[in-house]
Amino acid sequence: MILSELQVxxxxxxxxxxxxxxxxKRITEMGFVKGKKVKxxxxxxxxxxxxxxxxxxxxxxxxxxxxxxxxxxxLEVIKNTENTESKNLVNEEFLLQKATEKGKTxxxxxxxxxxxxxxxxxxxxxxxxxxxxxxxxxxxxAKSAKFKHKGYTINIVDLPGxxxxxxxxxxxxxxxxxxxxxxxxxxxxxxxxSNIERNLYLTTQLIDMDIKAVIALNMFDExxxxxxxxxxxxxxxxxxxxxxxxxxxxxxxxxxxxDKVIELYEDNDPYYxxxxxxxxxxxxxxxxxxxxxIKQNISLTDKFSSRFLAIKLLEKDKNVNELIQVCENKxxxxxxxxxxxxxLEKSLKEDSETLVTDAKYGFIAGALxxxxxxxxxxxxxxxxxxxxxxxxxxxxxxxxxxLIMWIMFQATFTxxxxxxxxxxxLVNLLGNWVNNNLAASSFKDLLIDxxxxxxxxxxxxxxxxxxxxxxxxxxxDTGYLARAAFIVDKLMHKIGLHGKSFIPLIMGFGCxxxxxxxxxxxxxxxxxxxTILINPFMSCSARLPVYILIIGAVFPxxxxxxxxxxxxxxxxxxxxxxILFKKTLFKAKDIPFVMELxxxxxxxxxxxxxxxWSKATxxxxxxxxxxxxxxxxxxxxxxxxxxxxxxxxxxxxxxSLKNELITQNSTTANIISINEKIREVNNSMKAEHLExxxxxxxxxxxxxxxxxxxxxWRMSVSLAAGITGKEIVVSTLGVLFQAEGSPGLNNQTLxxxxxxxTKNSTSKEKLFNPLTALSYLVFVLIYFPCIxxxxxxxxxxxxxxxxxxxxxxxxxxxxxxxxxxxxxGKLFL
Amino acid sequence: MIYDIFxxxxxxxxxxxxxxxxxxxxKAKKNKGKDCHDNCNCK
Ligand SMILES: Nc1nc2c(ncn2[C@@H]2O[C@H](COP(=O)(O)OP(=O)(O)OP(=O)(O)O)[C@@H](O)[C@H]2O)c(=O)[nH]1
Ligand SMILES: [Mg+2]
Numbered sequence: 001m002i003l004s005e006l007q008v009x010x011x012x013x014x015x016x017x018x019x020x021x022x023x024x025k026r027i028t029e030m031g032f033v034k035g036k037k038v039k040x041x042x043x044x045x046x047x048x049x050x051x052x053x054x055x056x057x058x059x060x061x062x063x064x065x066x067x068x069x070x071x072x073x074x075l076e077v078i079k080n081t082e083n084t085e086s087k088n089l090v091n092e093e094f095l096l097q098k099a100t101e102k103g104k105t106x107x108x109x110x111x112x113x114x115x116x117x118x119x120x121x122x123x124x125x126x127x128x129x130x131x132x133x134x135x136x137x138x139x140x141x142a143k144s145a146k147f148k149h150k151g152y153t154i155n156i157v158d159l160p161g162x163x164x165x166x167x168x169x170x171x172x173x174x175x176x177x178x179x180x181x182x183x184x185x186x187x188x189x190x191x192x193x194s195n196i197e198r199n200l201y202l203t204t205q206l207i208d209m210d211i212k213a214v215i216a217l218n219m220f221d222e223x224x225x226x227x228x229x230x231x232x233x234x235x236x237x238x239x240x241x242x243x244x245x246x247x248x249x250x251x252x253x254x255x256x257x258x259d260k261v262i263e264l265y266e267d268n269d270p271y272y273x274x275x276x277x278x279x280x281x282x283x284x285x286x287x288x289x290x291x292x293x294i295k296q297n298i299s300l301t302d303k304f305s306s307r308f309l310a311i312k313l314l315e316k317d318k319n320v321n322e323l324i325q326v327c328e329n330k331x332x333x334x335x336x337x338x339x340x341x342x343x344l345e346k347s348l349k350e351d352s353e354t355l356v357t358d359a360k361y362g363f364i365a366g367a368l369x370x371x372x373x374x375x376x377x378x379x380x381x382x383x384x385x386x387x388x389x390x391x392x393x394x395x396x397x398x399x400x401x402x403l404i405m406w407i408m409f410q411a412t413f414t415x416x417x418x419x420x421x422x423x424x425x426l427v428n429l430l431g432n433w434v435n436n437n438l439a440a441s442s443f444k445d446l447l448i449d450x451x452x453x454x455x456x457x458x459x460x461x462x463x464x465x466x467x468x469x470x471x472x473x474x475x476x477d478t479g480y481l482a483r484a485a486f487i488v489d490k491l492m493h494k495i496g497l498h499g500k501s502f503i504p505l506i507m508g509f510g511c512x513x514x515x516x517x518x519x520x521x522x523x524x525x526x527x528x529x530x531t532i533l534i535n536p537f538m539s540c541s542a543r544l545p546v547y548i549l550i551i552g553a554v555f556p557x558x559x560x561x562x563x564x565x566x567x568x569x570x571x572x573x574x575x576x577x578x579i580l581f582k583k584t585l586f587k588a589k590d591i592p593f594v595m596e597l598x599x600x601x602x603x604x605x606x607x608x609x610x611x612x613w614s615k616a617t618x619x620x621x622x623x624x625x626x627x628x629x630x631x632x633x634x635x636x637x638x639x640x641x642x643x644x645x646x647x648x649x650x651x652x653x654x655x656s657l658k659n660e661l662i663t664q665n666s667t668t669a670n671i672i673s674i675n676e677k678i679r680e681v682n683n684s685m686k687a688e689h690l691e692x693x694x695x696x697x698x699x700x701x702x703x704x705x706x707x708x709x710x711x712x713w714r715m716s717v718s719l720a721a722g723i724t725g726k727e728i729v730v731s732t733l734g735v736l737f738q739a740e741g742s743p744g745l746n747n748q749t750l751x752x753x754x755x756x757x758t759k760n761s762t763s764k765e766k767l768f769n770p771l772t773a774l775s776y777l778v779f780v781l782i783y784f785p786c787i788x789x790x791x792x793x794x795x796x797x798x799x800x801x802x803x804x805x806x807x808x809x810x811x812x813x814x815x816x817x818x819x820x821x822x823x824x825g826k827l828f829l
Numbered sequence: 830m831i832y833d834i835f836x837x838x839x840x841x842x843x844x845x846x847x848x849x850x851x852x853x854x855x856k857a858k859k860n861k862g863k864d865c866h867d868n869c870n871c872k
Pocket of ligand 1: 247
């Protein structure tokens, strides 16, 4: 509870004082200290200010001040105590104990440059599994977790990386708003030690803000490896923040860091103090004048340091400008600011923003000069450069990139084939076992035709997906992904996008949903929407099972190459659409952009396996969730209604065949051929039943639209079911192609069945001929991204308009292209 | 007979779960959509 929420005569115990340093100091001097009892005496007619009794004195506080004081009341404790016995025991002592307990919860926020290891630190400290990668802009959302350390509960929040806290890009604004609205007790400023100077720029802004921060000197191993020397204790004393070196990828130093957090939280840190960065006489003078004007608005300065606001105003910060709007003397403040900027720019002949930035870098350079010693050893520093001279070579870079991609898809297919076969055999063994051990019933049909054929059909592709993710994860962790973005940057410019759009596109190979979310790093709204619109053409891993199934059935000899081509085709379509959109919907100028190239890093086995593991569990969860449900529903739609008016009397035919079996002199050849006939009759019967079932009727209804593409009703239905998730295309095919394969384990697989299915029972023409298969692959690649992706489009663009547009244009495009495949293909074949 | 009851139970629960899933995804969409708009100024 917050102090300002208390009613007259309510009593409470103070748990925590939030807000910036100067405010806390003033409030504490008035007697508002943790663990003290406070009582509301009287409210002024307009409710503000309120008179409180504390330590026997009466003190008046404004609501804006009281809202920064966290308290706990008797009522609150009783509500949260389940134990009735202790409910009666709520006395002052108990309350105090609860207050101390609650006061031992520390809210910590991780703030730092992109790619400095915040998420790695977060994961290690709290045991979470958030996404980590060696490039900028991995985290785009706040993620929180809780853990215990030395009796304290630490609520830690991972934030997107930012170079500064100005309000230039969405991330910067996001982080700043987070600090200003949530008032974390402690900010951990994570710093990449191998790049200290640039990282400290953000630190200077935290200094200005007058908040409690601990510096985590992350990647300290890289600094040590370079042989540089950094006297961080002395540095900490200079800037007034405690400093803790960490290597979060190995978990080194995190305990010590948390010790420091607690120490600072309890105000026991010997080094912590609020310093002022000296901006030079001219600027300092102007800051003072503006500060005086701001200080008249106490409700604002309770929350924000007036010095910080003044500096930001001098930097022409739009967002702070808005904050000022609540002030009564806002025009006076703004006039002073304009005048100050004019005076400064005239006398110093520089833009006021540059002046402030220069002063900050001057401060950093000064502090480092006294504490940082570069190692004379230059060789190690350049190893990344050496690798880069090869991998991002002007001529070689692009072919190498293509080669790496090609190897990736070949491996996905060839290496994946073996474990895929094993899982397939297991699924079939299970199916046979159920078949032999359960009496015929609807339940048995549900298990075999619905669950085992449906889910089993998808589960076999787990190894392929893991292999693909292994490659993507390795590319991410080594830092090659950022190079790839750099390599294609030039090409991206040609299609009207910049390299920053490349990372969301590559992430799309995994799943389009996080990829669409990661477009948040793109500042320009037009570029962002454009990237979102073409993202679905990046073939996500859910589509992989469909490709492998169809390619395995129809193109077994060129599998890797065809798979690679499908992905490349998706990329080409994305590029063409980008050019088209840029010419029609979003006529915008290019914004120059610097792609950050992180140093190459060795991927750790721990991180990679963790990544694989979380992918695998995610996939299995999906199997037991959406895909299982969809398979059951598809099965039911195919199972009912039970009565079918068959065109032939199948039972009669079967009986006569069986009689033949008994009467004929049974040579083995004869038995086999008769059994084969029985199987065929069974299959025809099943097929006819399926056609008359509900799903068959749905399929027949949409078939006319799809038949120009060469798809029969079953393929059409599978595509329709696939809008819930593309794996469901496979599980639906698994349920619909129920026809029994010939005896023998391998002949039961879905691939085998697809390979041998004919267009209808009378013709010998194969349903999946190469052309139809190709049309089908193209259609699956391009049509309707799954519902989750559409939801993400809606969420990120903020309107249904773009979501609906994505649905229609992708599906229309898919139809047209699949049709073109048919037409052009027929010309050549 | 008993097996048919099994089937019926499974089918009904599958349909219920499907409805809950659809409902949930729509609800989550709403909240998060708002979040993004407040926070990241993506307009
Ligand atoms: N050598 C070394 N590498 C580290 C350390 N901490 C993190 N890394 C690596 O640095 C890379 C970036 O880590 P992340 O945790 O994703 O960085 P981040 O700060 O969350 O990045 P954004 O979310 O993009 O802002 C990963 O490849 C990590 O494995 C460290 O202490 N030493
Ligand atoms: Mg991160």
